Amino acid sequence: MSEKQVTLSKKTYLPDPHYRKEAWCKDAEHAYQGYLTDPDGFWARISHELEWFEPWQKVKEWKHPFARWFINGKCNISYNCLDRHSAGSRRNKVALFWQGDDGTTRSYTYWQLLREVERFANGLKSLGVAKGDCVCIYMPNVPEQVIAMLACARIGAVHSVVFAGFGSDALHARITGAGAKVVITADASIRRGKTIPLKPILEEALIDATTVNYIVVLRTQNPKVSLLPEFEMDFYELMDSVGKKCPPENMDSEDPLFILYTSGTTGQPKGIIHTTGGYMVGTYYTCKYVLDIKDSDVYWCTADPGWITGHSYIVYGPLLMGATIFITEGTPDYPDPGVWWSYIEQFGISIMYTAPTAIRMFMRYGNEYPDKYNLESLRLLGSVGEPLNPEAFEWFYHTIGKGKLPVVDTWWQTETGMHMITTMIGEPMKPGFAGKPIPGVLVDIVDKAGNPVPPGISGQLIIKEPWPSMMRMVNQNEERYRTYWSGPDNSFGASDLAVRDEDGYIMILGRSDDLIIVSGHNIGTAEVESALVSHKAVAEAAVVGIPDEMKGNRILAFVLLREGQIETPKLKQDLIYHVRITLGPIAIPSEIRVVDSLPKTRSGKIMRRVLRAVELGEDPGDLSTIEE
Structure with missing residues (x-):
């Protein structure tokens, strides 16, 4: 990796002062200095806002590359998500709204959701599931998926x-890698009005999956799919066959909570392990102080619980906050591209946390579709999953936020478990910049020798100190885990390129392995895109490097045009000239191809390796994570 100068925009939007006045975190800079002064004290104060069955004895123990957080503390994240709310004023508050395709x-109050979780937890216990056993959940975005997750945690x-x-x-x-003892699924999912059978896929996946003892099936279709006696159980019949009360398990802070496999766009999927106490504290903290969730909010994260965004910011973090969450099985443009905006109007959604892919x-x-609906209930917009490019920021801010709402663009990873970099509410917003490291997080941008780079120079993003919700291990692969903490001065290497401006705001340029070397110059794919x-x-756009005898590589670009735009030779020339003016002659694509779609993972990340492989006539590799 060689460093280079990056031209940075100075455009800034100043939020209305009342957003900072009303936020949980009213002064991010003061909070950050408090963290630097006493890191352990900072996290101790956050942890005390949650309930522990037995108090922890020490905030952290760090023996590179292994950390323990809230040592010897005993807790249960399901208890903190449900019981402590049901026992108080939130007992009859709606915990979850659901909209089907x-x-x-459907809706569940906190008390109702707790009852469902307890019954299903007892159902799992009746199948022999015990503490430490793995349960695989392969379900659409329905309330029963949330119930199953919380029941496992319970x-x-x-x-x-x-x-x-x-x-x-x-x-x-994933079933065999995790050694799942039980698999929970549904007979089908519904997408764009069409039924997509899931059970036949599972049946094929279970061949030679020797650890699986039982299948639990949520049956939604008529006639009901048949089940194999003594091996397959109906979701609700299992719940009806057991008792209604299930006390929460006493969990050590460092007991595993879940395994989540990464999407595998840059290699084989990795089973990331997160543990109970630190993850609980980290997701609670960021839902409160980054997403600013209040009791009056209806909160919508548009992701799926099958990804880390869904784990942290659909299920655990918001429920730890006692939030009312909204989930939907539907897609953003069915039956028409106005359906998401209709949900905001119908349910009074006040916080929307979505992906740049959807925004673009x-x-x-x-503006035709959002302008049809009353979006006045919104008070906060959030972005997750990939860098929010300036044009998408502008549209989101002006069209959806009406030029007044805070936009919280968050950078984090499956491995971090929680937000790491963003623009906190009340801080000036800069299109294209995620923001600064949040209080509790210490990052830097360094060159290949590990030295911090000055503002305006790109480098490798690293995390310098451990944090509570950090991954604890890669399942069955300690060596792979250790590589994460092999950065300069034993730092955590995020594998992202970034640049910082004079104010400390960080722009994520893209993965460090998404580089194209043209005539000896490193060109970031994210910059050209x-x-x-x-x-x-x-x-939308995706660029890849194609071998070139003279330059080493040339840049090939694939673009999706906006509705109403027509492919012409003149347009392609205009795009090439636009890139030249924006980035300079070294970054000009040698060819631009107009396409109808781009290969993406189901989490919305463009799979550039597939485009490159097809272009070169090579094997594109594992396509299991591709959307279409």
């Missing part, structure tokens, strides 16, 4: 959630 709605079972869009090979690898998709349709998307005709 077909328009069906009895100390380690859950491994697999996104319902995965095929049988990917599912098999809506940009293609313009952002330049293309900044053109008024382009909705």
